Amino acid sequence: DVPAWLKSLRLHKYAALFSQMTYEEMMALTECQLEAQNVTKGARHKIVISIQKLKERQNLLKSLERDILEGGNLRVPLQELHQMILTPIKAYSSQNSSTEEHSRDADSHHPSSLLGSDSQGSDCKDSAAGGMQQHHLPGCEGESGGAPLPEGDLPGQFTRVMGK
Numbered sequence: 001d002v003p004a005w006l007k008s009l010r011l012h013k014y015a016a017l018f019s020q021m022t023y024e025e026m027m028a029l030t031e032c033q034l035e036a037q038n039v040t041k042g043a044r045h046k047i048v049i050s051i052q053k054l055k056e057r058q059n060l061l062k063s064l065e066r067d068i069l070e071g072g073n074l075r076v077p078l079q080e081l082h083q084m085i086l087t088p089i090k091a092y093s094s095q096n097s098s099t100e101e102h103s104r105d106a107d108s109h110h111p112s113s114l115l116g117s118d119s120q121g122s123d124c125k126d127s128a129a130g131g132m133q134q135h136h137l138p139g140c141e142g143e144s145g146g147a148p149l150p151e152g153d154l155p156g157q158f159t160r161v162m163g164k
Contacts, residue, residue: 002026002088009050011043023090027051054087061157068164081161092153 003015017037018026029051034044061084064077149156 001086005087008086009046011047014039014043014047023088026088027055057084057087057154058151058157060084061154061161065157065161065164068161077161081158084158089154089158092150092155094150 002018003012006012006015006018017039021029029047031044031048034047035041039047060080064080068074068077149160
C-alpha cells in the first residue's frame with residue numbers, strides 16, 4: 001500500500017509520482033531521478049533513505065527471528081513487524097527472474113503499477129497464496145529456524161517470524 005506508506009512518511013503529495021512506477025522501479029529510485037521529477041531536496045533525501053530501509057527488511061527479519069529464538073523480549077520484534085507491515089511488500093513468486101522478465105514483457109500492455117486496480121489486487125492475493133502453498137516450511141517448534149527461505153521472499157520471512 002504505497003499511498004499509506006507515503007502518508008506515514010508525510011510524503012503523500014508524491015503518491016501520483018509513485019502510481020506510475022513498478023515496485024522494482026521504486027526500489028531503484030535515485031535522488032537524481034527524483035530531482036528530475038521536481039521532488040524537493042528534503043523529500044528526495046527522505047524517500048531515498050526510506051527506500052534503503054525497505055531494502056534492509058529481509059536482514060531485519062532474520063535478526064528479529066534470531067532475537068526471538070534466543071528468548072528475547074517480544075515487544076521490540078512485534079513493534080518492528082507492525083511498522084514493516086505498513087510498508088509496500090511485493091508478493092513473492094518462486095519463478096526465476098528471467099521467467100518473470102519474460103512474463104512482464106508478454107504483459108507489457110498491462111504494466112503493474114504500485115497503485116494497481118482491484119483486479120490487480122486480487123492477482124496479488126492469488127500470487128501470495130500460491131507462494132505460500134509452494135513453501136514447505138517446517139513447524140514453528142524447531143529452534144534451528146528451519147530451512148532458509150529464498151532471498152527476496154519477504155512475505156515468507158515475515159510469516160515465519162510471526163510463527164516464532
